[in-house]
Amino acid sequence: MVIEHMPERHSASVVLMFAGGSRLEDERLAGVSHFIEHLYFKGTERRPSSKEIADAIEGVGGFINASTDKELTAYWARVPSEHMDLGLDVLFDIVANSRLDPADVERERMVILEELRMYQDQPQDYVQNLFEELIWPDHPLGRDIAGTEESVSRLNREDILEYADAHYRLPNLVIGAAGSLDEERTVVEVRQSLSLRSGLNGTTPALSPAQLTSPRVLVRRRDTEQAHICLGARALSYMHPDRHALDLLNTVLGEGMSSRLFLNIRERLGLAYDVHSFTQKHRDTGYVGVYIGVDPKKAVDAVNAVMGELRSLRESEIAPEELARAKEFTKGRLRLELETTNGVAFWLTYQELLLGGIKTIDEELALVEAVTSADVKRVADDVLSAPLQMAVIGPFARDSAFRLAIGA
Amino acid sequence: MINAVADEAGDEEITPTEIAEAIRDCLELSEVDRAPNVRRYLGEALDAVSDGMPADFVAMTLYAALGALREGA
Secondary structure, three states: OEEEEOOOOOEEEEEEEEEOOHHHOOOOOOOHHHHHHHHOOOOEOOOOOHHHHHHHHHOOOOEEEEEEOOOEEEEEEEEEHHHHHHHHHHHHHHHHHEOOOHHHHHHHHHHHHHHHHHHHOOHHHHHHHHHHHHHOOOOHHHOOOOOOHHHHHHOOHHHHHHHHHHHOEHHHEEEEEEEOOOHHHHHHHHHHHOOOEOOOOOOOOOOOOOOOOOOEEEEEEOOOOOEEEEEEEEOOOOOOOOHHHHHHHHHHHHOOOOOHHHHHHHHHOOOEEEEEEEEEEOOOOEEEEEEEEEOHHHHHHHHHHHHHHHHHHHHOOOOHHHHHHHHHHHHHHHHHHOOOHHHHHHHHHHHHHHHOOOOOHHHHHHHHHOOOHHHHHHHHHHHHOOOOEEEEEEOOOOOHHHHHHHOO | OHHHHHOOOOOOOOOHHHHHHHHHHHHOOHHHHHOOOHHHHHHHHHHHHHOOOOHHHHHHHHHHHHHHHHHHO
């Protein structure tokens, strides 16, 4: 358990973060973590419906929600600080005492199937899923967190109970609390009220994805008004010592309206409305990617222009003032993220669960500050020399020019 | 012709039919087989024109054919 006392705040936030998300699911169980997350809000013995769960927290003006990721699942609540006990009570209730009613399982299955179909109708999101399939082929990291229509249709209540029993156990859990709260009382409340099992039983080890040996292009033909393109390469894990250099590379390349992609591809060349870059990091792998939303007639030109920007990062070091701006951007974003009790609780819990230790904000900012232009170029050389992968959704019957653009 | 295609003149100054005819003429030249991949890229460009792919897509494939020809020269 990690606690940050923030006496000047009026709220308190608590996060229950479990190690394990879609990465631990085999093909048959794909989507089970996300399914469980939905079901935990359907009712417990004491609060038999989703309305009663929501009412308990919203009745005091609070928020309750959850998210499933590839390596973790988080349940959280943010409440006025005097209602911290209530926040803990409701969260403990849903993760330990959910009814998992068979009728709810069937109803929620339909909801999740609709959710999966909804993403397929949102090409700017769906193209990222396709890109992740290319980055981590035949691996759970390359699958949609919510699973597939086949797996979600097949999952039964026994699968769900078995998986929840194996993974929702104390050794897999970190609890984070932040805000105006009484630390001792919070610890006592956790000790008395949380009734999860203590030993581990039958958890699956997370296998590392195989090496990528060649660049690949995947074109999904759709009669969209815009072409949606994601291209990028495998990159660094969140454990890697160069992860801050990668973050700065990403900031320089495509985060915000002063990034190279925005200024050159959108403002100077007028090739795309939305162009930005992003990273994703896991225990042993990650990626850096670029998204382009572009008129189909300009899609290949836009990809070529992005390739030019990627080459430029490898060819020369970024200027000191550009690096300084990226550092201020990164440090400022982290500070803003930690403005809320929820942000702090998540930040601490994430570090404890995935990194195995906690850095203070000053320690983290010092690591960002220590990155040099040479570090960024070294990371660019390393990461961007890997085989590029590209997913495209748009009115394209062929892929030859896209393959040529990335050397596939 | 490639520059005209790249300038997105495909539907005015040079039509898809003219582009396709020019590519077919190229495919009949013996030089095409002197370097690897030239015939392949020209074929892909011709297919792209037939499928109504955007001008920059066709141009990219034609530039690849030109590049392959130069490399083989």
